[in-house]
Amino acid sequence: MMRLLISLLFTCGLAAASDWSATERAFVQSLGPWPQAAVADASNRLSGDVRAIELGRQLFFDRRLSANNALACADCHRPDAQFADGIALNRGFGALARHTPALLNLSQRYWFGWGGENDNLWAQSMRPILTPEEMNASLTQVSETLRQDDAFACRFQATTGLALQTLDEQTQLVWIGKLLAAYQETIVTGRTAFDTFRDQLLQGQPLTALNASEQAGLKLFIGEGRCVFCHSGAGFSNGEFGDIGVSFFTASGVDKGRYAGIQSVTRSPFNRLGAFSDSIASGSRTQHIQLLHRNWGEFRVPSLRNVADTAPYMHNGSVETLAEVVDFYSELDEERLHTDGEKILRPLHLSAPEKQNLIAFLQSLSAPVSAATDQPDLFQNCPQAAG
Amino acid sequence: MTIKRLLLPLFSLTLAGQALADCQLSGDYSGHAQSLSVGFSTLPAPVAIGEAFSLMLTACHDDGTPFTGQITASAVMPAHQHGMNYQPTVQRLAPGHYRLDGYLFHMPGDWQFQFRMASGGRYETVTVDYPQ
Numbered sequence: 091m092m093r094l095l096i097s098l099l100f101t102c103g104l105a106a107a108s109d110w111s112a113t114e115r116a117f118v119q120s121l122g123p124w125p126q127a128a129v130a131d132a133s134n135r136l137s138g139d140v141r142a143i144e145l146g147r148q149l150f151f152d153r154r155l156s157a158n159n160a161l162a163c164a165d166c167h168r169p170d171a172q173f174a175d176g177i178a179l180n181r182g183f184g185a186l187a188r189h190t191p192a193l194l195n196l197s198q199r200y201w202f203g204w205g206g207e208n209d210n211l212w213a214q215s216m217r218p219i220l221t222p223e224e225m226n227a228s229l230t231q232v233s234e235t236l237r238q239d240d241a242f243a244c245r246f247q248a249t250t251g252l253a254l255q256t257l258d259e260q261t262q263l264v265w266i267g268k269l270l271a272a273y274q275e276t277i278v279t280g281r282t283a284f285d286t287f288r289d290q291l292l293q294g295q296p297l298t299a300l301n302a303s304e305q306a307g308l309k310l311f312i313g314e315g316r317c318v319f320c321h322s323g324a325g326f327s328n329g330e331f332g333d334i335g336v337s338f339f340t341a342s343g344v345d346k347g348r349y350a351g352i353q354s355v356t357r358s359p360f361n362r363l364g365a366f367s368d369s370i371a372s373g374s375r376t377q378h379i380q381l382l383h384r385n386w387g388e389f390r391v392p393s394l395r396n397v398a399d400t401a402p403y404m405h406n407g408s409v410e411t412l413a414e415v416v417d418f419y420s421e422l423d424e425e426r427l428h429t430d431g432e433k434i435l436r437p438l439h440l441s442a443p444e445k446q447n448l449i450a451f452l453q454s455l456s457a458p459v460s461a462a463t464d465q466p467d468l469f470q471n472c473p474q475a476a477g
Numbered sequence: 478m479t480i481k482r483l484l485l486p487l488f489s490l491t492l493a494g495q496a497l498a499d500c501q502l503s504g505d506y507s508g509h510a511q512s513l514s515v516g517f518s519t520l521p522a523p524v525a526i527g528e529a530f531s532l533m534l535t536a537c538h539d540d541g542t543p544f545t546g547q548i549t550a551s552a553v554m555p556a557h558q559h560g561m562n563y564q565p566t567v568q569r570l571a572p573g574h575y576r577l578d579g580y581l582f583h584m585p586g587d588w589q590f591q592f593r594m595a596s597g598g599r600y601e602t603v604t605v606d607y608p609q
Contacts, residue, residue, distance in 0.1 A: 378529075378579030
């Protein structure tokens with residue numbers, strides 16, 4: 091009853107700076123600042139390099155990285171759709187079991203893939219190229235295609251200092267992954283209404299950036315909703331994995347989620363501790379990761395920046411709208427949670443106004459997306475790229 | 478000469494005994510079990526949620542001698558009934574002095590450090606609260 095009253099008071103516009111407790115202020119502060127300072131990926135010496143970003147951008151839109159020149163990265167990670175595809179489960183050369191994630195603010199992350207199958211963006215970028223259900227290319231095909239492209243070979247050498255022809259197929263693919271990663275790191279979201287509100291609250295200014303409903307939703311998010319325990323930090327994700335009771339059964343079996351992800355990343359020759367990494371020291375998390383039974387059915391905690399624009403939701407795209415996500419947590423089925431998992435989630439049983447407030451707050455986390463654009467003058471000493 | 482030969486080893490033993498008995502706890506946090514204590518600081522301090530950190534730890538027996546056994550480290554959130562996703566590694570730098578790497582708190586809230594101290598076929602567990 092008290093919760094409902096508080097919610098109604100906020101909705102009626104009675105919120106003021108003094109309504110925010112020290113604890114609430116601390117939580118709000120922890121959700122910023124934004125944007126974050128750019129930090130280069132130490133495992134990728136091309137990270138942040140302007141030539142690598144441009145060459146990676148060209149590869150991102152290049153369908154020659156797939157079988158039959160059918161698909162580019164950008165065909166599923168569409169720039170006009172938050173670098174996602176907007177559908178539950180896409181098809182490449184076969185049916186996929188996981189939802190295509192939006193490629194936003196990736197330089198802030200350590201684990202990649204819904205199960206954290208990779209600990210770096212360049213290895214994650216190599217994966218779909220060779221996956222039969224996705225781009226279905228082969229090492230040999232990619233290598234031969236690019237070796238025969240004089241313009242690419244020239245640009246590659248100008249960027250990496252290496253002659254493409256001298257590299258084996260595997261090493262070539264690693265460099266392609268590093269180029270693709272350099273571009274994807276530039277895809278970022280801008281400042282949101284929430285970010286302005288955060289600054290207003292911390293600086294003692296009038297709280298005008300969020301309306302009363304959005305502020306009430308924020309209070310719920312950092313308070314009784316407990317959302318902030320997992321959706322924490324400036325990226326609204328703790329970067330880890332959780333079990334929220336979404337089914338891990340697929341059309342063809344079981345998706346083990348983080349459990350298989352840990353097995354995969356620790357075995358991968360392309361992790362931060364391997365020979366292809368430019369900084370083994372950057373792999374401390376990978377070195378210390380431990381495989382636990384509770385990792386079964388855990389999936390990555392997604393960022394909530396631009397969450398209102400990245401439907402559908404969950405690792406399998408099984409929830410269509412933001413309202414349904416809120417309903418999911420409100421009426422959470424605890425029977426579906428791991429008995430040995432984290433004891434954080436419980437049904438919230440939100441009222442209709444509370445649900446509206448929470449959705450309003452989540453919508454305040456949206457901002458325009460920007461990414462590196464064409465830089466035609468960078469490779470003037472190389473032949474023109476084909477078509 | 479003969480007396481000097483006899484006294485020198487005795488003098489050395491005395492110095493060594495003093496050194497052993499001079500085990501000093503250090504750090505911003507401390508905890509005690511049945512017969513030993515630990516002190517430690519985090520690197521960096523304070524701990525940032527979602528960021529890896531390390532501990533510099535000293536461990537002393539109650540008789541003043543440094544602990545030299547094996548330490549198994551973990552941390553838990555008692556309210557949430559879960560631990561970390563990572564297993565810290567322990568490096569002994571000198572008798573009583575350890576460096577622990579690989580910690581990461583993935584949620585805001587109250588954590589508790591746990592140290593299983595094994596030596597001479599027995600062990601004790603030291604727990605230290607880390608409120609946030």
